[in-house]
Structure formats: C-alpha cells, structure tokens
Amino acid sequence: MEKKTEKKGASKRSKAPQNRPKHQQALVQAAAVLFRKQGYAATGTAEILKRSGAPRGSLYHYFPEGKEAIGAAALEAASKVASRTFRDLAANTESPADFVRAYATLLAGWMEKSDFTDGCPVATTVLETVPGSDIITPVARTSFQHWQRTIQDMLMSHGWHGGRARATATLVLSAFEGALIMARVEQSASPIHDTAEELAALLAG
Amino acid sequence: MEKKTEKKGASKRSKAPQNRPKHQQALVQAAAVLFRKQGYAATGTAEILKRSGAPRGSLYHYFPEGKEAIGAAALEAASKVASRTFRDLAANTESPADFVRAYATLLAGWMEKSDFTDGCPVATTVLETVPGSDIITPVARTSFQHWQRTIQDMLMSHGWHGGRARATATLVLSAFEGALIMARVEQSASPIHDTAEELAALLAG
DNA sequence: TTGATTATATAGACTGATCTGTATAACTTT
C-alpha cells in the first residue's frame, strides 16, 4: 500500500500562517449552511466534508465528538452573527418600531436572495436535536436567551420597563422565528413584512 | 394520492378488528408523532413501521411514493386537527384576546405533558423538506394558508377589517409557531404565555 | 546551528450499521 511520497514540501517561502486551523473554520461554515437549508439529520458528514474541502480526518481531529459537536459549533457561530446584527441594528434605528421594520427588511432580502431555501440557522437544527442532544441543547438555549436579552435591552433603552420589555422581546423573537418558517413555505417575503408591521404597531402604540 | 383509497366509506361500522385500512391509519399516526418529535430525516421508515405495527409491505402498498408520501399524509392529518381546534376555540371564546390566551393554555399544557419534546407538527417537517419535496411542499403551504384564514375569519367575526385582519392573523400564527420553538429550547411554557399575553394586548388595544 | 522527539494536523480507506425502496411469496376476503 505504497503511496506517492511527494517530497515537495519544505518550501517555506511564505510565512503566511494559513495552515493552522485551515479546515476548522471551513467545516463549521459549510455545516452551518447545510444544516440551515436542509436540516441536521438530512445533512451527512460526507456532504459537509465535500463542501468544506476538508478530509475526514480533520473533522474528527477538530471535533472528536463528531457531528453533534459540529452542530453545536455551527449554532454558536450563527448565534454570534445574529446577535451582532441585533446590536448594530439597535444602534442605528430610532425606535423599536423602526428596529423591527429594519430587521424585517434584512430578513426578507436574505430569504429572497436564497430563493427561500434559507431560514433561521438555529431553529432548523433545534427542532431535530433538542432536547435530545446534550451537546447542542445548551448552545441553543444560550443562543435564544442571548437574542432575547439583546432585544430586551433595546426596548429598555427606549424607556420600556423590565417585566414588559422581557415579554415583548419574547414576542418579537417568536414572531420573527415563525415568520421565517411561513416565508419559506409560502415562498414569499410577505409573512415577514406583515408580521413586522403588526409588531411595529404594537411597539409604537 | 388523495382520491384513490376511500371507496368503502362507512358501510361497515363494526368496531371489530376489521382490517380494511388497518395499517394505513396507524402508519400515518406513527409517522406524525415521530416526525413531530425528532424530525423528518431523523425518522427512518423502520421506526415508523415498528411503532405502527405495520409490515414493510403495507407501507409501500398504501404509499407507493414512499416516505415523502407518508410525510405529506402526516402533515395533512395534523393540519386538520389544528384547524378544527382553531374553529372550536374561536366559537368558544369571546374575543380575539381570549382566543390567543386559550390557545396558549392549550399549547402550554400539551408541551408540558410531552416534557417539551413536542412542537408544531408542520414546522418540523417543513424546515427539512420545503421547498425540496414536491409532494410535501404543497400540503404544507395549504396547511398554513388554511390556518391563517381560519384566524383571519375569527378576527373578522369580531369586527376586524380585511387587510388588517390578514396581517394580524399572520402575526398570531408566526408568533405561536416561534413560541413553540422557544418553549422547546427553554424547556418551559413561559415563552408561550409571554407571547400570548403580548398578542392579547395588541388584539385588545 | 543541527538532529531527535513530540504534538498537531491532514488524508482517505475502511467498517458495520442503517437507510429507503424493491421483489416476491403467502395469506385473506370476496
């Protein structure tokens, strides 16, 4: 079982530190996209490998706990992106009503661009793995709590008080979560805009 | 696939173990539970067979198009149950605000009873198969549209006007859909009640 | 500096289990 021994290595022409965790990030990124679009169980490790360009060995090197660990990492990555979006949007809008409208526009554009094959990166995986997976469940929980808190803070910075802000933030999150599902099924951004307009009415009144 | 197997009708109403579509209904029922709890792709036909007690041959006899056809049938069955619940609830509540509170109580009890392993029977399958599956996609779309329309009618029967009733019904549906996901992740009925209370405030004001 | 040693990372063949779907035989009921 001899293999070609390519001695071509050893050339350290570039000191670019590109070969450290070369494939780790690619794996998470690929998994995030695939899980989001087609679900957790329907996505095989082979597909993740192919899309990321990583070999099988790397997957189990970086994620000894296997597929579930990749799922958790993908959720974590997606969660951070969304949290940052929430914060940025909160900083650049003038009222809660503005905030939900702006976020709706963002989501709608995103869904349209993907031909309605995208959706919430957390929801898809969650419905297949929570509470079954001990690795994914806590990550998902933290993610939702973080989002909820970010929206709650946004409301409070506009004068809302604790208890009501908490419940309202939950409604906002629930509504967008559901609107993404409806948009996907109806292949239309309308549910997102309808939901946001009604939310805006509540937040303004 | 809907106009083929129902010619015998209710000619025989004996409770006796008559094996007409004996296994057909059991298959759909088993699939509905499993898809709802653990997802579409994660549920193998073997598991459906085992839970339903049907042999493999029956599955492909009643559903020649296989797993996707069972998925569509399960969605259809679940959709009808929910529609009926909506109508019954609408008939027995005195205002839209009452309606959402009553439905929240129903959902919360259901989730608690299942230890938060249940959820919306449509959402779970949808996120894995729409728009990929040509068999499931139209069923899911019809289901959501039917629900939306039922809630819209409820609102209009309380004096709401067309345009606003449409958008508000979408919000209500989205919010409950999302609240179920959050409840599952947080292993708590609070997101459902919080969401419903905020919705009630909007509907009352 | 050079050489040896260990740790990290890449690479893909391989495994046994499970997947969906098919084929065909054997009932059951009319």
Place this chain on the structure above:
DNA sequence: AAAGTTATACAGATCAGTCTATATAATCAA
C-alpha cells in the same frame, strides 16, 4: 380464482465514526 393486503428477504446506497499512515510545526538536545 382474483383482488387486495400482509409478510419478509433482499439490494444498493449512504450513514457516522474508526483506523493507520503521513506530513508539518514546535520543542528539546547536543
């Protein structure tokens, strides 16, 4: 017998995960 249903064996594909070998980096030895 004929049609409708049940029953099981089977097939090819794919599944997640393990294995061994190799390559590159970092650390230590002289």
